[in-house]
Amino acid sequence: MLIEVKVPVFSESVTEGTLINWHKQSGEYVERGENLIDIETDKVVLELPAPQHGVLTEIIKSDGTVVTSGEIIARIDTSAQNTKTAEQKHTQAEPAKDNRPDEAPGTDSAHPHQPLMPAAKKIVAENNLASGETAAIRGTGRGGRITKGDVLNYIKNKKNSTTTNINQQSDSQIDQAVSTAHAEKPERLEKRVPMTRLRMRIAERMVQSQSTAAILTTFNEVNMQAVLDLRARYKDSFEKEHSIKLGFTSFFVKAAIAALKKFPIINASVDGNDIIYHEYYDIGIAVASPRGLVVPVIRDADKLTFAGIEKQIADLAKRAQDGKLTIEELTGGTFSITNGGVFGSMLSTPIINPPQSAILGIHATKQRPVVENGQIVIRPINYLALSYDHRIIDGREAVLSLVAMKEALEYPASPLFDD
DSSP, X not given: OEEEEEOOOOOTTOOOEEEEEESSOTTOEEOTTOEEEEEEOSSOEEEEEOSSOEEEEEEOSOTTOEEOTTOEEEEEETTSOOOOOHHHHHHHHSOOOOOOSSOOTTOOOOOOOOOBOXXXXXXXXXXXXXXXXXXXXXXXXXXXXXXXXXXXXXXHHHHHHHHHHHHTOOXXXXXXXXXXXXXXXXXXXXXXXXXXXXXXXXXXXXXXXXXXXXXXXXXXXXXXXXXXXXXXXXXXXXXXXXXXXOOSHHXXXXXXXXXXXXXXXXXXXXXXXXXXXXXXXXXXXXXXXXXXXXXXXXXXXXXXXXXXXXXXXXXXXXXXXXXXXXXXXXXXXXXXXXXXXXXTOOOOOOOOOTTBSEEEEEOOOEEEEEEETTEEEEEEEEEEEEEEETTTOOHHHHHHHHHHHHHHHHSTTTTTTOO
């Protein structure tokens, strides 16, 4: 029985995806639940498991194809058995030779057949490589598959070999020519790589933010000594009780929520000619991942304890690194926090994550000279930056909300620990 393999239904905020890596080839047997292909959306990479076991008889959409929800991309014959290829059967049927681990020197043994990845097939076809040539290519991909890079390296080596034979130069002449060429004109390489869907989406949203919002940034400095002292005092007992380390981000989340409650416009968003005031606090935390910057959301952060926030941050950060975040976890959010300080940033002007109206940028805490009571003293200072949409947020609310965050961090025994 032939069954269709379809693209899963995306969420409302995702309209299409790109097929990026078939893990099976046409004619291969697949088990139910085995990952067939990775589908990249502008938020996450989804794995598409096989709906039933059987033979993948047809791949309709190849790598790099843009697809939509419910689109048919392959077919599986569930009645087919898990048989081995004719080549494998022939190998098993051959009588055993003597127990030599390798061929004797001087014998001409070809590489066993290795499947070509889709991108490699395209390069083979474009360069009119014969089957005998592809058999000579050693695959470095998963399961010994021949990748695009393997084919390109083969073609490059082939061209170099041909050039050498034509020129009929001695080794010393070639070395001299190469040295002279390098001395006269050093090699200048370029590499063109297409943007991932996530990177394209990030670019689109950042340009959208800059072109549709009236972004302004206000700054303030925070003495982090009180937070450092609290963390040093409680971090061991906190970790022992909650099995999670007490970091710094939870302090900033709590301080931000304290300010958002005082100034609800900072937690609002624009919808056409309307202002939507959110009476809940879904805080996005910007996280660097191998695929780019993502902003998973902590839902109802105001209802969470320090331990609850730290556990969610750790979980979201780990799954961001593993590419396991869901679309729902990356959707929504009423206010965002980005921490350039983990990379050493001293100051920045963060860009608002639309449709939100404000974002808090935190930076590296450094020992700096400051004036207190007319005296120059050294304090651990962190510069805060609040970027806001001036269309709905006036300077007064922006400045006062950042001051409220500053006070919550410098005097954490008051608004920070109310809950």
